Amino acid sequence: MSTAxxxxxxxxxxxxxxxxxxxxxxxxQQRSGVGQxxxxxxxxxxxxxxLAAVRRSAExxxxxxxxxxxxxxxxxxxxxxxxxxxxxxxxxxxxGGLAQDPDVVADPELRRPLEETFGWxxxxxxxxxxxxxxxxxxxxxxxxxxxxxxIVAVVQGGYVLARSAASPEPFRQAVEGLIALxxxxxxx
Amino acid sequence: MSTAxxxxxxxxxxxxxxxxxxxxxxxxQQRSGVGQxxxxxxxxxxxxxxLAAVRRSAExxxxxxxxxxxxxxxxxxxxxxxxxxxxxxxxxxxxGGLAQDPDVVADPELRRPLEETFGWxxxxxxxxxxxxxxxxxxxxxxxxxxxxxxIVAVVQGGYVLARSAASPEPFRQAVEGLIALxxxxxxx
DNA sequence: GTCTATATCGAGATAGAC
DNA sequence: GTCTATCTCGATATAGAC
Numbered sequence: 565m566s567t568a569x570x571x572x573x574x575x576x577x578x579x580x581x582x583x584x585x586x587x588x589x590x591x592x593q594q595r596s597g598v599g600q601x602x603x604x605x606x607x608x609x610x611x612x613x614x615l616a617a618v619r620r621s622a623e624x625x626x627x628x629x630x631x632x633x634x635x636x637x638x639x640x641x642x643x644x645x646x647x648x649x650x651x652x653x654x655x656x657x658x659x660g661g662l663a664q665d666p667d668v669v670a671d672p673e674l675r676r677p678l679e680e681t682f683g684w685x686x687x688x689x690x691x692x693x694x695x696x697x698x699x700x701x702x703x704x705x706x707x708x709x710x711x712x713x714x715i716v717a718v719v720q721g722g723y724v725l726a727r728s729a730a731s732p733e734p735f736r737q738a739v740e741g742l743i744a745l746x747x748x749x750x751x752x
Numbered sequence: 753m754s755t756a757x758x759x760x761x762x763x764x765x766x767x768x769x770x771x772x773x774x775x776x777x778x779x780x781q782q783r784s785g786v787g788q789x790x791x792x793x794x795x796x797x798x799x800x801x802x803l804a805a806v807r808r809s810a811e812x813x814x815x816x817x818x819x820x821x822x823x824x825x826x827x828x829x830x831x832x833x834x835x836x837x838x839x840x841x842x843x844x845x846x847x848g849g850l851a852q853d854p855d856v857v858a859d860p861e862l863r864r865p866l867e868e869t870f871g872w873x874x875x876x877x878x879x880x881x882x883x884x885x886x887x888x889x890x891x892x893x894x895x896x897x898x899x900x901x902x903i904v905a906v907v908q909g910g911y912v913l914a915r916s917a918a919s920p921e922p923f924r925q926a927v928e929g930l931i932a933l934x935x936x937x938x939x940x
Numbered sequence: 941g942t943c944t945a946t947a948t949c950g951a952g953a954t955a956g957a958c
Numbered sequence: 959g960t961c962t963a964t965c966t967c968g969a970t971a972t973a974g975a976c
Contacts, residue, residue, distance in 0.1 A: 589969075601944080603969075713910075716927075718905045718906055721848075725904060734874070737901035745894075745899070787961060788960090792961070
């Protein structure tokens with residue numbers, strides 16, 4: 565693997581584990597096995613490296629979501645698949661976790677991948693719901709955009725509850741609580 | 753106001769704005785107007801000060817939630833009041849935001865107020881839902897604990913979406929999406 | 941491209957005077 | 959109780975040799 569590649573992957577891991585403010589160039593060098601001079605040769609500094617890493621993580625998150633949402637089956641089934649996918653719950657969301665970091669939110673360049681990722685995800689889920697609605701899968705009217713926002717929020721909030729409890733259980737409960745509400749709208 | 757009090761309030765503000773790792777003793781001194789020596793006289797160090805501040809914020813969060821959830825009216829109405837309460841959405845949750853901080857989650861003492869707060873909140877909302885269920889307010893069966901977890905998660909996740917978008921709108925959408933799902937379970 | 945040396949600054953305290 | 963001085967360490971680079 566190339567040096568730049570190793571740097572990006574190490575930064576992705578550290579951003580996930582420690583967030584942005586708490587991830588140091590020194591730690592990136594140690595994790596990647598790349599030296600000081602080499603790191604600054606490939607990237608201008610910590611912000612540039614973080615930007616590359618965040619963009620990469622955002623791509624991966626979109627690909628994973630699309631694998632669930634783009635499949636065959638009913639709208640409700642695809643949303644359930646997305647909600648119930650296996651996750652490292654206690655690690656939190658690699659993208660959503662950064663929204664808490666003041667230095668990320670304050671920097672428009674660093675925040676943009678977050679905005680784009682969640683914007684895309686909400687839109688993608690809304691499109692799935694809209695498709696289900698057109699097919700007559702739902703028994704009651706349902707606002708696709710608002711419902712999609714609630715679905716994404718339950719996942720992101722589930723991470724917060726799980727990390728607070730040091731247990732994946734609240735995540736699971738929140739997801740199942742939402743699925744039960746959605747199922748009540750779904751024709752059998 | 754006492755010196756200790758000023759220190760706690762300044763720390764509460766900074767933890768809310770910047771999180772734990774990114775809040776320095778120096779910043780606390782400047783925000784509170786309390787000197788170095790004085791700060792270390794009243795508190796052993798940053799962890800002790802943060803613990804006092806987090807406990808205080810947790811108390812305040814519980815009091816605010818109880819004001820909505822403990823009122824008169826139907827279960828659904830009290831939950832709606834809780835969900836629609838005016839919030840500084842872009843600032844995020846003073847408690848939930850800390851769940852992303854690795855140093856907070858790694859320290860059992862610092863994490864405990866988070867666990868207790870969300871444990872209490874989920875239980876309190878579950879009790880409201882259970883009361884509504886006994887009164888026959890719901891038209892379909894509904895698991896109080898799971899539904900409560902979903903409700904709390906939507907709020908916490910709403911903050912994440914809003915901060916990512918630099919706009920309160922996704923928070924509002926997620927909350928309204930959830931309320932619409934809940935309303936479908938509620939007798940008119 | 942990669943290495944080592946060096947620089948500046950703030951984090952997070954401790955010590956002891958007042 | 960509060961103040962100022964001092965200390966150590968890591969964050970985040972820059973410079974220049976190899």
